[in-house]
Amino acid sequence: MRLKKDSSEQKLKGAYYTPWQLADAMAGLFASQDISNVLEPSCGDGVFLDSLKNLNLLDRVRKLTAVEIEGDEAEKVRGRYSGFGQVTVRTEDFFDYYGRVLGKERFDLILGNPPYIRYQYLKESQRKMQSQILTSHGMKANKLINAWVAFLVACVQLLSEKGKIAFVIPAEILQVAYAEDLRLYLADHLAKITLITFERLVFPDIEQEVIVLIGEKGEEEKGIRIVEMSTLDDFAGFKLEQNGFQKLGHVREKWTKYFVSAEEMALIQQLRGDKRFAKFSEYGLINIGITTGNNGYFSITEEITEQYDLEEITLPLIGRSSHAHGIYFTPEDWESNKRAGKRARLVCFPEIPFEKYPDGHKRYIARGEINGEHEGYKCSIRDRWYIVPSVWAPDAFFLRRNNLYPKFVLNKCRAVSTDTMHRMKFNEGVEPENVLLSYYNSISFAFTEICGRSYGGGVLEILPGEMGNILIPRIEQIDTGLREKLLSCIDSIVRNDEDIETALNAVDEEVLVKVLGIDAEVCRSCRRIWKKMQKRRLGRG
Secondary structure (H helix, E strand, O other), rough: OEEEOOOOOOHHHHHOOOOOOHHHHHOOOOOOOOOOOOEOOOOOOOHHHHHHHHHOOOHHHHHHEEEEEEEEHHHHHHHHHHOOOOOOEEEEOOOHHHHOOOOOOEEEEEEOEEEEEEHHHHOOHHHHHHHHHHHHHOOOOOOOOOOHHHHHHHHHEEEEEEEEEEEEEEHHHHHOOHHHHHHHHHHHHHOEEEEEOOOOOOOOOOOOOEEEEEEEOOOOOOEEEEEEEEEOOHHOOOOOOOOEOOOOOOOOOOOOHHOHHHHHHHHHHHHHOOEEEEEEEHHEEEEEEEEOOOHHHHEEHHHHHHHOOOOOEEEOOOHHHHOOOOOOEEEEHHHHHHHHOOEEEOOOOOOOHHOOOOHHHHHHHHHHHHOOOOHHHHHHOOOOOOOOOOOOOEEEEEEEEOOOOOOOOEEEOOOOOEEEEEEEEEOOOOOOHHHHHHOHHHHHHHHHHHHEEEHHHHEEEOOHHHHHHOOEEEEOOOOOHHHHHHHHHHHHHHHHHHHHHHHHHHHHHEEEEEEEEEOOHHHHHHHHHHHHHHHHOOOOO
16 A cells, blocks of 8 residues: 655655565465456555566466556566566556556456555546546445545456455444445455454555455355454465355445354344344434644633633634543533643633734734644634634533543533533423433443444544444433442543443343343344454554
């Protein structure tokens, strides 16, 4: 994968190439396969050709076409393989090559590591071809989509009837929203999909998690399987012919759900149809926190508040995970954060003429402009950069990025949050403490891992729509004494950083089993799902 994070010359040329150990392992999977006609659509330094040659597989190939857009790289590979009559190295943009051979040639094996180029770094001609490739297959084309997506779609289209594709691609295919159409396309066009993941980062120079996707065409659909490897050495014990496929849903849902077994998947589907559970979204409006455009400027300490006399235009702020001490955010918590020097206030300049602002407020705005705080995109597009929109106090908060587990917190002091947290406003008639209690159980924690996504460093990230899809038990009639006892227990455990499983044990037993009649084994199974997915995520940190 060529990582294109910015416009530096190195990254625009794609300096991150596939380690030879990974190329050898991928090529070795096809030692017993029919690979008469082979394509490498973005050959770079030719590492996959080298692997085929070193494993004595190149002699079995009738024709091998390698495409490389960079002239210098293509010439090097061409020179190394000038003595191999079956090898053709083309100095060409793959999108142009695809347009020429589509409908004229099919490949038994397409092997490689497509470029990972953001939309803004593509040439206009590449953008048009990418859009054409995607829309011609019923997929959306937008500025979020990386070049590797179009590469993958185009290459699947170039496979023969029983052709195979093996690509190194970003692990985000498993979960990100912009890959939804791609997941459905692959499910519709491949009989088998194998996803090989790794406990350690494969590319030492970048923090991009990658997977190996192996797709196989065929008449009989087998489904999908996820193979988790500790290191590249584990390829030695893996054979493509092995079984272990699960039925693949022809939907746009995340593929992270396939990290669980077929039996666990059946349980998940069963719970989704269980009327004793509801989605979070059924209980109220879930929205991102306040988008200030510059949290460092608008989130302030007591020192800044006093220096610029800003107290009257600030609101209590719960800014990040460390601000949320328990499952309630109370006035006492806020006072504690202020004393600790945390950024516990959000500046909310009023919609009045600037001339009427007190001198202190004007000085703080001037300080921001001197420091360039107003130049960020979200601030710069406002009529008055220092007036933050959509400021309202929610009933509850849900952390966007989490370590061991997310916190769902009731708002007890009319605080606001930045976009580090999601905010929830309950529907009329909803009892907030019932919803609070309903989240802290094994089933909801399992669905949190399933609905969320693994972010860099092993962090669990949850977006508002994903939070809305988390299943929580319907707790509509419960003894108030029991509820207060359990919530007090959970709050104490969270505040004292104790083992959250102690809280889950209590809620599972007292609410899920005794009140709702859920089978205790279902709770235990969901606990195992949660722990399994949590362990995998944290292992990537």
